Amino acid sequence: MTLSPLADAGLVVQAHVVAALSALVLxxxxxxxxxxxxxHRLLGWV
Incomplete structure (x- = not known):
């Protein structure tokens, strides 16, 4: 698996992936x- 499809994707798709992964981690x-x-309260607010 490579990250080339993500690198070739549009900026909106890349931003969506970053937001989704951030939400998963948080x-x-x-x-x-x-x-x-x-x-805990700060992370909940974010």
Whole structure:
């Protein structure tokens, strides 16, 4: 698997992939980290 199809895709598609991967990482962090902390609330806001 290579990243060439993503590199050849339009800017909108690339931005969508970055946003989706960011949401996936932030969601996993929200589930794994302690609840109710300032970091938890900040990540939820983001």
């Amino acid at each position: 969601g996993a962090m929200q589930l794994a980290l302690p609840k109710g902390t300032t970091r």
